[in-house]
Amino acid sequence: MTSIAVRSVTKRFGPSGTPPVLGSIDLEIGAGQFVALLGSSGCGKTTLLRTIGGLETASGGTITVDGRSVTGGASERRKALADVGFVFQEHNLLPWRTALENVALPLQSRKVAKATRTAKAGEMLELVGLSHAADKLPHEMSGGMRQRVAIARALAYDPGVLLMDEPFGALDAQTRDNLNLELQRIWLEARKTVVFVTHSISEAVFLADRVVVMQAQPGRVVADVTIDLARSRGADVMATPEFARYTGLLRDALDGHDAPALNDPAPNATEEKSA
Numbered sequence: 001m002t003s004i005a006v007r008s009v010t011k012r013f014g015p016s017g018t019p020p021v022l023g024s025i026d027l028e029i030g031a032g033q034f035v036a037l038l039g040s041s042g043c044g045k046t047t048l049l050r051t052i053g054g055l056e057t058a059s060g061g062t063i064t065v066d067g068r069s070v071t072g073g074a075s076e077r078r079k080a081l082a083d084v085g086f087v088f089q090e091h092n093l094l095p096w097r098t099a100l101e102n103v104a105l106p107l108q109s110r111k112v113a114k115a116t117r118t119a120k121a122g123e124m125l126e127l128v129g130l131s132h133a134a135d136k137l138p139h140e141m142s143g144g145m146r147q148r149v150a151i152a153r154a155l156a157y158d159p160g161v162l163l164m165d166e167p168f169g170a171l172d173a174q175t176r177d178n179l180n181l182e183l184q185r186i187w188l189e190a191r192k193t194v195v196f197v198t199h200s201i202s203e204a205v206f207l208a209d210r211v212v213v214m215q216a217q218p219g220r221v222v223a224d225v226t227i228d229l230a231r232s233r234g235a236d237v238m239a240t241p242e243f244a245r246y247t248g249l250l251r252d253a254l255d256g257h258d259a260p261a262l263n264d265p266a267p268n269a270t271e272e273k274s275a
């Protein structure tokens, strides 16, 4: 089942005649799929993610989430976006609220009764491994813990789709690796559709079922690669030849060489490059 359908989407920030930031983007994402958006700085990854999530308005084309139009009328759009959660690089937690209260916040805005939202927030903190930190304020937690709280908050109202914009980009390498393992575990448990923006080739290969590579001017999809590595993936997968083959293939696509055809499996990569 299709979860997100992006059809001929364009985006320009100025009046017509301004060069578009997004050319014509077509992307279909299946329910429960983990898709990484990879590309160099300024190619339009964040703009695409924000347009899917209704934070930016598309200049042309259509987007649906679970069959509901994000680009159509207000009521349909509201319903579509009710099924979307966000995690940004900046956690945006309220500094005066505890971890539990921050996670419960989206439920409070949806008028969920206090006992129910506290129970659900507790469950989500447990999912991200932070039950012990429920009463901590954001400044009492590490950067990695704060991002895990942000993930728990995004999952609190059980959205089908999670849009993540470089959620671990500001963290040190070791914390980032640990959180990638954590995120995989959470995803395997919760099975959301995830769109994950990153600059990191290895992060994309480690996490994703599919890596969509973008290039700039205008932002466009130049490669779409299925990552056929068994789950659950451990850190040791990064030392395998298959992993290296995927990273090489994606590096070539980022450099503008040998863009692989849509959903080309990696084993063809070597032949393609030498063709």
Ligand SMILES: Nc1ncnc2c1ncn2[C@@H]1O[C@H](COP(=O)(O)OP(=O)(O)OP(=O)(O)O)[C@@H](O)[C@H]1O
Pocket: 013, 021, 039, 040, 041, 042, 043, 044, 045, 046, 047, 048, 199
């Ligand atoms: N609100 C805005 N107004 C005008 N231009 C914008 C706006 N937001 C983004 N842009 C431009 O759109 C282009 C794509 O930006 P975007 O942030 O989507 O790229 P990105 O691939 O996510 O980059 P990065 O990896 O550095 O975050 C850039 O040239 C940026 O300057």
